[in-house]
Amino acid sequence: MKIQESAENYLEAVLMISRRQDTVRAADLCRQLGFSRPTVSQAVRQLQAEGYLTVDSGRHLALTDKGMAIAERVLERHEVIAEIFMDLGVSRDTAYADACRVEHYISAETFFCMKRWHRRES
Numbered sequence: 001m002k003i004q005e006s007a008e009n010y011l012e013a014v015l016m017i018s019r020r021q022d023t024v025r026a027a028d029l030c031r032q033l034g035f036s037r038p039t040v041s042q043a044v045r046q047l048q049a050e051g052y053l054t055v056d057s058g059r060h061l062a063l064t065d066k067g068m069a070i071a072e073r074v075l076e077r078h079e080v081i082a083e084i085f086m087d088l089g090v091s092r093d094t095a096y097a098d099a100c101r102v103e104h105y106i107s108a109e110t111f112f113c114m115k116r117w118h119r120r121e122s
Helices: 004-021 026-033 038-047 067-087 091-104 109-121
Strands: 054-056 061-063
Touching: 004 026, 004 038, 004 054, 004 061, 004 067, 061 067, 067 091, 067 109, 091 109
Parallel strands: none
Antiparallel strands: 054 061
C-alpha cells in the first residue's frame, strides 16, 4: 500500500521528536512541521484511523508497528540522501531540505544502490 508523502512526513516527524523527548503531542508536530493545530489534528485523526498512530488519554502520540516501519524507512532515506548531498558539497540546510523531497520519490532499487555506494565511499 502506497502512503501519501504528507503522511510519511508526519510519521517521520513523530519518530524524530520521540528520539529527542519522552512524549510527543500534536503541539510538537505543529512546531516541527510548521502547520496549524487544526491541520495537525486532522492528520493525526486520519493516521490513527489508518492504524499508523495511537493517541492515549493524555493525548500522547505513539507510532504503531506499522507506523514505525514507515517512519524508520523514510528517516533512513532522509539521512542517507542528505549525507550524500553534503558529501557532494551541498550545504547542510539545503541537503536536508532537498533530501526531504527526494526521499518520497526514488525507487527502492535506486535508494538501495545509493546507500550501498555511499557506504563504500564513507
